Amino acid sequence: MSLLVQKRIDFYTVKAPSRDPKPPPAGQTSEGGWSLNYVSGDLFSCPEVESLAHCISEDCRMGAGIAVMFRKTFKGVDDLKKQEKKPGQCAILKRDQRFIYNLVTKKKAYQKPTYSQLKESLEDMKAHCVTNGVTRISMPRIGCGLDRLKWDKVSGILGNVFKNTNISITVYSLPEKEQTMVMKEFIRR
Template identity: 65%
Template sequence: MDVQPQWTPMAFSQSSEDSWTLTHVSGDLFRCPEDESLAHCISEDCRMGAGIAVLFKKKFGGVDELKEQKKISGQCAVLRREGRFVYYLITKKKYCNKPTYDSLRQSLEGMKSHCIKNDVTKISMPRIGCGLDRLKWDRVCEILKDVFEHTDINITVYTLPETTVKKDQPLS
């Protein structure tokens, strides 16, 4: 099923010295424009065995490259794939742990620094930390604003469109 993104701007404040944006999109993250970097959360052990991390591992590989970077919780590992950066926000020690808002903020700060040094101005991501990790999206949005509001980095957050399946309807 080919789902076209639906654009819904999120509310944010913007001053004259910055041009950051936060946009919410319903669609497939992996169909984002090819000039946008990607980001998601993982653990230090780089397990990526559940949730959207499985799709990142399958699409971009590089688990050994990530492990060689020896990043710890609160840092950001990076791969270069298909002409763009893929950011791995390290938000917890082990896959079975839960992140904190502080570790998420620290890893986002690391990603921001890399973006600024490498002229990255577009990042697409899922609702980071809010799936299996169960962080609250309202608080994550505030962290994104705090970290990126004085940059020219545009962030697009993807969520899959909701589908309704009837009780006796086949899933094919």
């Protein structure tokens, strides 16, 4: 899979100001403490201390798109199934120094998620992050590949969910040529 090994390029950060006038809950930073970073490159090249997140279905099929790579890299499908998570929840694997967050956004692999289910699963992930001191998460443009959600809406949801935390989220995108080749290679395996 040498195709997927990319160096970090085009790195930039978007600081999102909080619009919430209430003080943040205990254990979280004040407004503007979270950040959204963008990287062009391979998600699996992120530092090994960063947790990872992606979307799956309740049936944990993980048979298409980047979910195939998560399944092959981190294994644990049986462990995910045993958690019996429903759409709007987050199934979690612990691998070495990091957590692998599996955002359950739909019941069956062939269905499409809703923005509401994505938001609920992100809230569940955030609660785990805050409880466990996770401050760095790397992810693809969740829900925007095969699931066809719109990134402008998804990034807005990320901002609303994480605005009163000190969590830094890095979003990885493959350069277009490699992304097309990877998507063709991993569809329905």
